[in-house]
Amino acid sequence: MLVLRTLIFGPLHGYGIAKAIRTTSNEALDIEFGSLYPALKRLELKGWIASKWDISELNRKAKFYRMTPLGKKQLVDEQAKWNHFVAAIASVMEGE
Amino acid sequence: MLVLRTLIFGPLHGYGIAKAIRTTSNEALDIEFGSLYPALKRLELKGWIASKWDISELNRKAKFYRMTPLGKKQLVDEQAKWNHFVAAIASVMEGE
DNA sequence: CCCGGAAGTATAGAGCGTCTATATATCGAC
DNA sequence: GTCGATATATAGACGCTCTATACTTCCGGG
Numbered sequence: 001m002l003v004l005r006t007l008i009f010g011p012l013h014g015y016g017i018a019k020a021i022r023t024t025s026n027e028a029l030d031i032e033f034g035s036l037y038p039a040l041k042r043l044e045l046k047g048w049i050a051s052k053w054d055i056s057e058l059n060r061k062a063k064f065y066r067m068t069p070l071g072k073k074q075l076v077d078e079q080a081k082w083n084h085f086v087a088a089i090a091s092v093m094e095g096e
Numbered sequence: 097m098l099v100l101r102t103l104i105f106g107p108l109h110g111y112g113i114a115k116a117i118r119t120t121s122n123e124a125l126d127i128e129f130g131s132l133y134p135a136l137k138r139l140e141l142k143g144w145i146a147s148k149w150d151i152s153e154l155n156r157k158a159k160f161y162r163m164t165p166l167g168k169k170q171l172v173d174e175q176a177k178w179n180h181f182v183a184a185i186a187s188v189m190e191g192e
Numbered sequence: 193c194c195c196g197g198a199a200g201t202a203t204a205g206a207g208c209g210t211c212t213a214t215a216t217a218t219c220g221a222c
Numbered sequence: 223g224t225c226g227a228t229a230t231a232t233a234g235a236c237g238c239t240c241t242a243t244a245c246t247t248c249c250g251g252g
Contacts (some may be wrong), residue, residue: 013199013200013201014200014202015201016200033201033202034202034204037201037202037203038203056199057203058198058199060199060200061197061200061201062201063200
């Protein structure tokens, strides 16, 4: 979900996605590359993102990921499920 | 965290904990016994809960769990971490 | 000129926790 | 008597994250 959300602002390479998530969460979330790269593969397999080799802003080759239309739908769905889940936890925690 | 929270209202057996979480989350959360019982063991090992065999309201033998003082501290801690985590996700999702 | 650090991708293997499936026992109702 | 709800328990599959490691490339400083 976080990866999909990050790609809303345009294509980005793995390294950039990790940095973006770290930054936008105020350093609270730190996705490791050992988690991120397998996750990107899963997302691509599901058809939610697509990749293309390109040259980064710093003149290095990098694999850029962009969200597909299917990915956008998925993001909406994931976010709804996440909100529902958080609300359920809150419901238990605030009970009585 | 959910187990600890549930035990705030007094000792309860595993079956009851599962039902309580299901109920207080409005059926949104359904902790399976294959997850719950190992979790109860872990919590007991950590010293956050303690158990005692007793007789349930329905006249069946059941293992009742109660929260320890250490468990209460842990609950506060877990809840703070959870809130922090959810806020971090929200920060990424609401960005821009 | 070379060397270190940041930018990048990638995989193997450990670790942890959930789930499904299964087994077992008891009580009350019909 | 047998069915459904109550109740505990474990094995094994599964999925995902993490740590650790490996590799390449670009740029700047000494």
